[in-house]
Amino acid sequence: MSKQNILIIGAGLCGSLLALRMAQRGFEVTLVEKRPDLRKVTQDAGRSINLALSDRGLRGLRLAGVEEEAKKLCIPMNGRMIHDKAGNTFLSPYSGRKDEYINSISRPGLNMLLLDEAEKMPNVQLIFNHACEDVDLENASATFRNYNSKEEITISADAIFGTDGAGSAVRKNMFDSHKFLFSFSQQWLSHGYKELEIPAAENNGYRTYKNALHIWPRGEDMLIALPNLDGSFTVTLFLPYENSDYCFANLTSPEMVHEYFNKEFPDVVEMIPNLSEEFFGNPTGPLGTVKCSPWNSFGKVLLLGDAAHAIVPFYGQGMNASFEDVVVFDEILEKYTFEENINWNNFFKEYEALRKKDTDAIADLAVDNFHEMKEHTAMEIFQRKRKLETAFEAEFPEEYYSKYSLVTFKESITYSEALKRGRAQDKAILNLLDDGKIKDEMSLKEKLELVKKETEAILHDDEVAGNLK
Amino acid sequence: MSKQNILIIGAGLCGSLLALRMAQRGFEVTLVEKRPDLRKVTQDAGRSINLALSDRGLRGLRLAGVEEEAKKLCIPMNGRMIHDKAGNTFLSPYSGRKDEYINSISRPGLNMLLLDEAEKMPNVQLIFNHACEDVDLENASATFRNYNSKEEITISADAIFGTDGAGSAVRKNMFDSHKFLFSFSQQWLSHGYKELEIPAAENNGYRTYKNALHIWPRGEDMLIALPNLDGSFTVTLFLPYENSDYCFANLTSPEMVHEYFNKEFPDVVEMIPNLSEEFFGNPTGPLGTVKCSPWNSFGKVLLLGDAAHAIVPFYGQGMNASFEDVVVFDEILEKYTFEENINWNNFFKEYEALRKKDTDAIADLAVDNFHEMKEHTAMEIFQRKRKLETAFEAEFPEEYYSKYSLVTFKESITYSEALKRGRAQDKAILNLLDDGKIKDEMSLKEKLELVKKETEAILHDDEVAGNLK
Numbered sequence A, B: 001m002s003k004q005n006i007l008i009i010g011a012g013l014c015g016s017l018l019a020l021r022m023a024q025r026g027f028e029v030t031l032v033e034k035r036p037d038l039r040k041v042t043q044d045a046g047r048s049i050n051l052a053l054s055d056r057g058l059r060g061l062r063l064a065g066v067e068e069e070a071k072k073l074c075i076p077m078n079g080r081m082i083h084d085k086a087g088n089t090f091l092s093p094y095s096g097r098k099d100e101y102i103n104s105i106s107r108p109g110l111n112m113l114l115l116d117e118a119e120k121m122p123n124v125q126l127i128f129n130h131a132c133e134d135v136d137l138e139n140a141s142a143t144f145r146n147y148n149s150k151e152e153i154t155i156s157a158d159a160i161f162g163t164d165g166a167g168s169a170v171r172k173n174m175f176d177s178h179k180f181l182f183s184f185s186q187q188w189l190s191h192g193y194k195e196l197e198i199p200a201a202e203n204n205g206y207r208t209y210k211n212a213l214h215i216w217p218r219g220e221d222m223l224i225a226l227p228n229l230d231g232s233f234t235v236t237l238f239l240p241y242e243n244s245d246y247c248f249a250n251l252t253s254p255e256m257v258h259e260y261f262n263k264e265f266p267d268v269v270e271m272i273p274n275l276s277e278e279f280f281g282n283p284t285g286p287l288g289t290v291k292c293s294p295w296n297s298f299g300k301v302l303l304l305g306d307a308a309h310a311i312v313p314f315y316g317q318g319m320n321a322s323f324e325d326v327v328v329f330d331e332i333l334e335k336y337t338f339e340e341n342i343n344w345n346n347f348f349k350e351y352e353a354l355r356k357k358d359t360d361a362i363a364d365l366a367v368d369n370f371h372e373m374k375e376h377t378a379m380e381i382f383q384r385k386r387k388l389e390t391a392f393e394a395e396f397p398e399e400y401y402s403k404y405s406l407v408t409f410k411e412s413i414t415y416s417e418a419l420k421r422g423r424a425q426d427k428a429i430l431n432l433l434d435d436g437k438i439k440d441e442m443s444l445k446e447k448l449e450l451v452k453k454e455t456e457a458i459l460h461d462d463e464v465a466g467n468l469k
Helices: A013-024 A055-063 A067-071 A107-120 A169-177 A254-264 A275-281 A318-336 A344-378 A380-395 A403-408 A415-434 A444-466 B013-024 B055-063 B067-071 B107-120 B169-177 B254-264 B275-281 B318-336 B344-378 B380-395 B403-408 B415-434 B444-466
Strands: A005-009 A028-032 A050-053 A075-077 A079-083 A089-093 A102-106 A124-127 A130-136 A141-146 A152-156 A159-162 A183-198 A213-218 A221-227 A233-240 A285-293 A301-303 B005-009 B028-032 B050-053 B075-077 B079-083 B089-093 B102-106 B124-127 B130-136 B141-146 B152-156 B159-162 B183-198 B213-218 B221-227 B233-240 B285-293 B301-303
Touching (some): A005 A013, A013 A107, A055 A318, A107 A124, A169 A301, A183 A344, A221 A344, A301 A344, A344 A403, A380 A444, B013 B028, B013 B055, B102 B107, B169 B301, B380 B415, B380 B444, B403 B415
Parallel strands (some): B005 B159, B079 B213
Antiparallel strands (some): A050 A102, A130 A141, A141 A152, A183 A233, A183 A285, B183 B285
16 A cells, blocks of 8 residues: 655645545645644634535445434434425425425534544544645645644655545646646625524424425525534525625624514524624624646645535535545555555546536536525426425435435436436426426326426427537 | 816726727826837737627727728628537538628737728827836826836826726726735646638639638647738637647647647648748747636726626637627716716726626636637537527527527626526526427427427526526
8 A cells, every 4th residue: 555645735624534534544644734733723704614515425424434423413404494484384205305404404413523534544644724825736745834823734645645625725826827728717706604503492392393304485586404413403594695685795783684584484483582793793604616727736646625626505415525525535555555556646537537528517506506595496497396395205215316316315416417317307397387297196106207208309409409519 | 078187007908998088078188008009010929819899899889980991991700610520510600690700900000091091080198118017096196117218107097997908907906905905816737729820812712611700629629720911821720738648738749749630630730831830930829718806996096898897718708798788878877977086996896796797707608618618619419409599590590599699799788697598598508309299290489399398497496496596
């Protein structure tokens, strides 16, 4: 096995898992994090406190032998609990198959677990409180500044991995280098987000149904809530920055905030006792998508996770995509690991050729789902479509996967395949419903066959026209 | 009329036309250019020497009263002259309508004309040799450095317009500001380009057919040539940077260059006497698409032309899109110009809301056409489609416009409408041909009706599914 020295910049979820896995593969790993050790210092104000963990993410944790420990931190969520303005609720299952659900998990809890496991390895060195100041992209060395002493250190390695998140300093070095053509895109939504908390009820009870992802879809705005183990829910408000009756630009007083919540989310108001304190105490965050290429520079430095492909949170796939990066990376490593001197340049190109189309796909799907969640979960045609798909999945579990299921539960197919097939299915069902071709008197099997046939026709037509692209 | 002070940064094609038009509207205009006055100093090595001017661009020139003068610089090109490897040629008309063609025009020639016209206005001040160093985005002032004396000057205005091209310094100020969310994307093709020259024959004769845009499509590579008034042609080679049998990375000797040209473009070799000198003497340029939003900052600074939306050259629409920017801008100005103090913030938002979807569309169409030109002009199904469309346009000139015609000749519809309808038509025809549904025994009118019906069905299905987005 290789004894090469590896430098990983960023000890968040992706960096910690990558460090653990590469240490298991025998590499000498140095893992450097800008912030303090979150096992010792509470932090992360304003970052999402809990996340959705699903099959692709679990596969990454399984690879490193930490799946079972991670599951102890999980709360299963079986579907979306839709709340209307009158306070009525309606559970929309994520799948018609009973064993398919997603999990709410604490971000710092999972990060701590991964750091603990990495630290147990004799060939992992953890360094906290050191911010990356500069990366020598051609020579695989990086300079860091100690947050306390302000001293600089430089670390050289055989290869560097940038897992330092959406605002990656490593990626910024690539963007600014001008020594190679770096395609780059950052796209902001017109909405920002703000976190609030529904505290636990007495004896760590839950103030609303525990095993669901709660959604209050309101057209332009949306509130969601995910459960925590202590009985609380972390609530996130998605709201336009400006140009709307209610927006971050005009919710400037406690009165306005209460007016807005009373009007749009009356059932939530009673569950958040400190609504306006939380609203004005917590930061407003932007929602952005970052894509770039190439992910590597000079065969020396590679970006992974959010540093390579930051996505908006609306598919609950951000962490899952990053963990799947590690799975794909490790599959290629399997081939290269017996070489004395790994040709990282070839390795990195192979990795990007295999992986980039899929992280592009999940980025686009996540933006689609932003619109779907805030608008369409409340629309009649969407609910008819969803009902039909849930019936297909329950009755014909091996024959039908909705777009959501393909993305979330079907880890054997890639995100890009899920996007292509899922969009074609959605287009087929919506048009068949719109044209009145799915009739009540048809059996469910007949409806399924019609949807499948129409889906294949759409894929075929796209392929013929796609030859033009 | 308004007497506001306007600062325009960048005196290329877009900036010069904008300066002229705003001066005609009564503004006090200062136009600052980084480079020397191109009417006095020859320059522009490596920049494209000639460009395609078509209806949208002509409309902008007409607006400023310079269309007739510009036409004197034009050489009409009626179609694409396709050259195969054996040296056979085949003319593919741009339109079935006789009066529809595009024009080859000298970039510096047109720029000189626009500068001359701007300079005639008493309310235009031209400043050359001053590079923009910094823009105060909130207070509408900019600092420039004199190339010769190295002295700095600062110019304040009521509004600033950044027309400083694809590598815009004004846009870079917006990107780096971090005071507002700036969506930005730069995407590079895997190909670069290099200009070469076919010199004039004796007595300023042309060595190949004058009135066409010549194309040598070769799958991955492509050569094109546009005529100049002096009898020469400007030739552009589009070639992958790397990972190809022939690419910029391996064409490193005169022998390799000649081997490549003899194999792929034998009929060109005899027309370029100094092939390898030109090849190694001229720079290799990258091909990039830039998109961004918002185009304005704080209602003080607005980007136009390539600074706001640089596109690849494969639709011949770069200059035309920039001139159309000025047309759209001027239409809005018409409404605002009678105000004593123009509310530029509202103006700029209105402009972007109207225009951005169209510059995004032409950017995407230009990338499509990159693939179409190098691959599909040589493909049988594409040639059948083209032949059918040309027949439609000749026989039913009011009823059918191909995607190319919609973009290039139909200035009454926007780029985004042209994209939507043009892609649907392409998809319809390719699928009808592929399925054998367009039969020889059908009349041309029957074929047209079938294509129209299928196009409408595609647009309808997309719209129903698009409600999901």
